Amino acid sequence: MSISTEVARRRTFAIISHPDAGKTTLTEKLLLFAGAIQIAGSVKARKASRHASSDWMEIEKQRGISVASSVMQVEYRDTVINLLDTPGHQDFSEDTYRVLTAVDAALMVIDAANGVEPQTIRLLQVCRARNTPIITFVNKLDREVREPLDLLSEIESHLGMDAVPFAWPVGMGKSFGGVFDIRRGRMRVFKAGSDRLSDQHDEIIEGLDNPEIANRFGAAFTQARGEIDLIEGAAPPFDEAEFLAGRQTPVFFGSAINNFGVQEVLDALVDMAPPPGPRHALQREVRPDEPKFSGVVFKVQANMDPAHRDRVAFVRVCSGRFERGMRLKVARTGKETRPNNVVSFLSQRRELLEEAYAGDVIGIPNHGVLQLGDVLSEGENLQFTGLPFFAPELFQAVEVADPLRTKQLRTGLTQLGEEGAIQVFRPVAGGSLLLGAVGQLQFEVVAHRLKTEYGVTARMMPSRYSMARWITADEPRDLKKFMDANMQHIAYDVVEAPAFLIGSSAQLRVAQELYPNVQFHALREHG
Ligand code: G4P
Numbered sequence: 001m002s003i004s005t006e007v008a009r010r011r012t013f014a015i016i017s018h019p020d021a022g023k024t025t026l027t028e029k030l031l032l033f034a035g036a037i038q039i040a041g042s043v044k045a046r047k048a049s050r051h052a053s054s055d056w057m058e059i060e061k062q063r064g065i066s067v068a069s070s071v072m073q074v075e076y077r078d079t080v081i082n083l084l085d086t087p088g089h090q091d092f093s094e095d096t097y098r099v100l101t102a103v104d105a106a107l108m109v110i111d112a113a114n115g116v117e118p119q120t121i122r123l124l125q126v127c128r129a130r131n132t133p134i135i136t137f138v139n140k141l142d143r144e145v146r147e148p149l150d151l152l153s154e155i156e157s158h159l160g161m162d163a164v165p166f167a168w169p170v171g172m173g174k175s176f177g178g179v180f181d182i183r184r185g186r187m188r189v190f191k192a193g194s195d196r197l198s199d200q201h202d203e204i205i206e207g208l209d210n211p212e213i214a215n216r217f218g219a220a221f222t223q224a225r226g227e228i229d230l231i232e233g234a235a236p237p238f239d240e241a242e243f244l245a246g247r248q249t250p251v252f253f254g255s256a257i258n259n260f261g262v263q264e265v266l267d268a269l270v271d272m273a274p275p276p277g278p279r280h281a282l283q284r285e286v287r288p289d290e291p292k293f294s295g296v297v298f299k300v301q302a303n304m305d306p307a308h309r310d311r312v313a314f315v316r317v318c319s320g321r322f323e324r325g326m327r328l329k330v331a332r333t334g335k336e337t338r339p340n341n342v343v344s345f346l347s348q349r350r351e352l353l354e355e356a357y358a359g360d361v362i363g364i365p366n367h368g369v370l371q372l373g374d375v376l377s378e379g380e381n382l383q384f385t386g387l388p389f390f391a392p393e394l395f396q397a398v399e400v401a402d403p404l405r406t407k408q409l410r411t412g413l414t415q416l417g418e419e420g421a422i423q424v425f426r427p428v429a430g431g432s433l434l435l436g437a438v439g440q441l442q443f444e445v446v447a448h449r450l451k452t453e454y455g456v457t458a459r460m461m462p463s464r465y466s467m468a469r470w471i472t473a474d475e476p477r478d479l480k481k482f483m484d485a486n487m488q489h490i491a492y493d494v495v496e497a498p499a500f501l502i503g504s505s506a507q508l509r510v511a512q513e514l515y516p517n518v519q520f521h522a523l524r525e526h527g
Contacts, residue, residue, distance in 0.1 A: 003321055003357060004289035010359035011273045012082040012316075014099055016124065017109035018117035022139040026109055026256040026265075027072075027083065029194075033259075033266050034076035039346045042069050070301075070314070071345035071361045079270045082359055086123065093439040094420060095299050097390050098372070100126045102298040102316040104359065105133045105273035107265065108249070109256075112138045112145035112172070116158040124159050126388070129523065131246035133274060136163065137265050142192065142255040144173035149227055152251065162248045164238045167264060168228050169253040170213075171220030179253050179261060180208060182228060187213055192258050199263040244274055276359035279318045281375075281382040286319050288358030293320035293328070294377040295362070296384045297370050300419045302449065311419070312343050312363045313370035318384065322356040331375040331382055339364045372420040389493075391470070391522045392423050392436025395463035395501070396443055399432050405456050409433075412454035413446075417494040422446045425468070425491035425499060428483070432461070434491060434501070436468055465501040469508060469520035478517040486511070497524055 017023040024047045031040040072083045084103055086096045100106065106127050110116060127134055138151055148169055155163045170177040170187065178190040187210075189203040205213050208228070214221050242248035250268060254261015276288040279296075286294055299314040325340050343363030356362050364370060375382045400409040413433060417424040422443070423436040437443055443460055450456040470493075473479035479498075483490050489501050500520065502508055512520060 002289075003291065006080075006321075006357040007288045007359065008275050009078060010080045010082065010275050010357060011105065011269055012084065012103050012276060012359040012361075013105040013107055013269060013273055014084045014086045014103045015107045015109060016086055016100070016120060016127070018111070018114070018119040021109045021111040021114070021117070021120075022256045023109050026107075026137065026139065026262065027085075029256050029259055029262040030083070030266050030269075031072065031074055033262050034074040034081065036072075036074040036348050039072050039074065039348065042346060043072070069346055070299075071363075073345060073347040073360070075348055076266065077270055080360075081269065082361060084361065093437065093442045093445075094390060094423075095301075096123070097126050097388065097438065098298050098420070100132065101130065101388065102296075102314070102361065103132065104276055105135065105269070107269065108134050108136045110136065110138050110151065110155070112140050112148075112151060112253075113143055115146055115151055115154045121158055126390075128160065128246060129388075133244050133246055133272075134161070134249045135265065135268055135272065136249045136251045137256075137261070138169075138251060138253045139256050141169050141172050141176050141179075141253055142190070142258055142260075148253065149230070152231075155249070155251070159249070161246070162236050162242070163251050164235055164243075164248055165231055165251045165253075166238075166268070167252050167254075167261070168224055168231070170217050170224040175217075175220050176255075177217040177220050180224060180228060181264070182232075188260075190255075190258070190260055194257060194259050199259075240272075243272065276318075279384055281384050283380075283382055286382065286384075288319050290319040291321075292378045292380065293322050293326065294318045294375060294380070294382055295322070297372055297374040297376075300370065300372055302419075302421075310365055310367055311370075312365050313374070315362050315364060315370075315376060317356050317358050317360045317362065319358055320378070322360070322362055324354055327378070328376040329379050330370065331377060332371070333369070335369065337364070337366070337369060337376070341365060368415070368419075371418050385525060389420075389423065389524045390438055391468045391499075391524075392438055393466065394437045394440060394443070395465040395468075396435050396460040397432040397463045398435050399459045399461070401457040401459055408454050408456045409450065409458065412450045412456055414494060416446055416449060421449070424494055425501065426493075427491040427501075428498075429487050429490075434463055434465070435460070464503050466503055467505065467508065468499045468501050469522060470497055470499050470524045471518055471520055473518045475517065478515070482511075482515045482518045493524075 015023050027043050028040045070085045074081050084099050086099050152163045166183055167179040167181055169179050176190050178188050180187050185208050187205045252261055252264050278285045278287045295315040295317045297313045298316050300311050302311045328337050375384055400406055413424045416422055425434040447458050450458045491499055491501055
């Protein structure tokens with residue numbers, strides 16, 4: 001098959017949700033429906049191991065399985081689906097955000113009883129910043145949940161997108177009758193249970209005005225019918241361009257645990273989600289079907305053996321064809337690498353390790369040669385834009401217990417900072433280094449790794465900061481004026497970009513008003 005045919009049949013996406021909304025369940029079901037029975041088992045196993053492990057040491061033992069299941073590949077309807085895991089639970093971290101830079105679409109799962117929850121909003125903001133198209137699945141309709149119209153308007157107001165229902169639920173909980181397929185004008189009748197692996201044998205009632213529906217589902221039907229009329233009058237029609245630009249989200253309803261509504265979502269992913277598109281590099285635009293290989297490191301995960309400092313770099317293929325053993329150049333260092341033992345992810349397809357195309361992910365074990373944001377190519381010097389660093393939300397000051405090991409602490413933190421495990425800030429006014437994270441576990445990971453990999457016992461102390469903004473100004477003197485006046489709140493990150501550290505959003509607002517020429521950024525792009 002030609003490169004462009006391979007690219008056109010790829011769909012690379014991540015599922016985003018708040019913990020407990022049903023991401024693991026839906027992942028399993030999508031894989032089952034797509035025919036990947038073995039893979040499905042390991043998703044559950046991974047989650048179980050995560051639950052069982054209460055501390056980082058235990059989690060580390062599980063890293064083998066967690067590397068393998070961070071990317072799952074299945075082939076369904078002649079489409080190669082790459083599903084990237086976004087760790088979302090206690091191990092929520094910057095990695096979670098960065099994974100979203102490697103996907104072409106996202107599937108948002110919402111618990112119909114809870115509506116849009118905080119973690120979903122944080123992840124959605126990243127998707128919105130990148131105009132990633134989003135498909136929405138409202139889960140757990142087999143329970144007593146919130147009114148669907150309510151949920152719809154919550155999605156719209158919280159996420160700033162138009163929600164376009166493709167399906168509509170008839171009743172909920174005990175009276176859950178099924179869903180109307182609004183486009184096809186028919187109803188799929190709900191059946192509890194999880195043994196069906198396709199919806200082919202489900203009961204379908206044709207025609208929204210079919211009297212059989214009214215007879216069987218009574219009040220639930222009357223309400224649903226009224227709501228559909230309302231939506232058809234009020235909601236904008238589905239517009240593919242708006243969806244692809246991340247401004248409209250198609251909405252499906254169902255119950256993942258009952259395998260209900262899963263097929264529709266899987267088909268929507270294949271039919272609607274876009275194949276890999278061109279990517280912007282500083283030098284030029286790179287098309288996915290170009291003959292030459294290029295790829296970008298979007299995640300670096302330390303691997304099993306800390307003594308060897310081996311890590312796996314997750315590379316999203318951006319163009320061309322990857323073949324095992326090919327010579328690749330790292331743009332940042334100009335060095336060559338020849339990945340032979342590429343890490344295996346979960347896949348139905350044996351040939352995954354032999355070749356990969358735009359949208360696929362390859363895992364390259366290395367000893368620190370590859371860093372976040374690195375670009376691999378067949379020789380051309382490319383720098384992709386857009387790998388973001390997010391303003392941390394949690395801070396701790398760090399000191400070393402034994403002052404003689406201060407140098408090791410700095411070395412360790414610089415390397416861990418480069419790897420993206422944590423963000424390190426050096427206050428202009430002096431004093432302890434500050435660590436910034438988006439998830440609490442990041443601190444534990446760093447303390448553990450400082451000890452095992454650098455022989456440093458770090459002391460973490462609470463910090464008064466809870467917010468950071470990178471600062472820039474068009475005129476250098478405006479920036480200097482701001483920094484001089486706020487010296488106590490300024491710190492440099494690993495690439496010497498200055499940031500404003502504060503304890504509340506009120507402080508940020510005051511600063512914005514007093515210094516209109518200074519820009520405050522919640523996101524810094526790599527490079
Ligand atoms: P997560 O990965 O987003 O954290 O969610 P997960 O799939 O683990 O689901 C969280 C809980 O919600 C699980 O129950 C799961 O069984 C349940 N669940 C998922 N989909 C549905 C659904 O459609 N309807 C209902 N009623 N429940 C659903 P649990 O008790 O926490 O775990 P388990 O013992 O069932 O594994």
